[in-house]
Amino acid sequence: MSASAPNKNTGCVWAFFGVIALIAIIASCRPSSNVGTSDDANSSSSFPYTSFEEPKTYVLAAARKKANLRQGPDTAQVVLRQVAPNENLSVIGRATGAGSGWLVVSLDGGNVGFIKESLVTLKGEEEVAPRAQTFQTSFNCTKATEDAERLICSDRALAASDLTMAELYEPLRHSLSGNDRKRLVSEQQAWVLERNRCSGEQEAASCLSQQYQLRIINLQLFQPSETQEATSPAMEDN
Incomplete structure (x- = not known):
């Protein structure tokens, strides 16, 4: 009896380490997420977004003079700065969930800002954007x-x-x-x-x-x- 006890304890120890190793293998096989959060690509924001495979260059939509770049995907969020006409914006993704309809703009220092997608257009396509319908008004x-x-x-x-x-x-x-x-x-x-x-x-x-x-x-x-x-x-x- 006294000779078999050490062997039993040794088996338990090896089984424990085997479970730990199996957990480590499973964790390493998990697919990486393509959604930005405050822990990865977007170190300054906790708003989720889907990243583009490659950054895309956007500019203000035709006939727009300015637009606000905000801290989050909502008009109630703080305005970081205004986007000037002909300014190139490096867009790295699109906001998801409640922020749907907003684009994610890469800023200096690894930070990001958000701008409404309806206010900008992909560079190179602004000249072919459909002309807005005009209704009769009291002015020209x-x-x-x-x-x-x-x-x-x-x-x-x-x-x-x-x-x-x-x-x-x-x-x-x-x-x-x-x-x-x-x-x-x-x-x-x-x-x-x-x-x-x-x-x-x-x-x-x-x-x-x-x-x-x-x-x-x-x-x-x-x-x-x-x-x-x-x-x-x-x-x-x-």
Whole structure:
């Protein structure tokens, strides 16, 4: 009995090491993932993304002046910087899950940023991008210089709101004179500046819609002063 005990213990030890070796072999055979995380290619972000086999060069879509490069795939994320026209972006992947629709841009120091895929195009394809449909507006869309104006021209609902606003503004302007007309024109110019701040990304359409709704209501409620020269009573003869 005493001679067989050491042999039994030795067998248990060898079995233990055999299990450890088997686990190590299985672990080494696991396929590598092609999804970036904060532990590998993307050391500064915890947002998952699928990596491209080769980096791709993207530029801003035609007619865009600028776009935001963000810390994460969401418009609520911090803006790292703005992308300039004709700037080459080295895109290494596409965000997955909740970040769908965003591209992953390689930055200095092994970091990454995120940009909406709808704002950029693959370099070399920007000249053949389909031209956006243009709807009738109160201004000349071929001379549009602001991002907000281009969006209005390409959006049926916003273009209709622009025409509705103009149908209220122009007759009202022609019906006024003096200080009332100056006040109306000044208010319209200030509103246009505020409207044109609705630019950037997906939230711009909602912002513009709200701006038009407010302006239409204000025009409907516009009250001229009581001292209109056109309505002043004629002087009586003495």
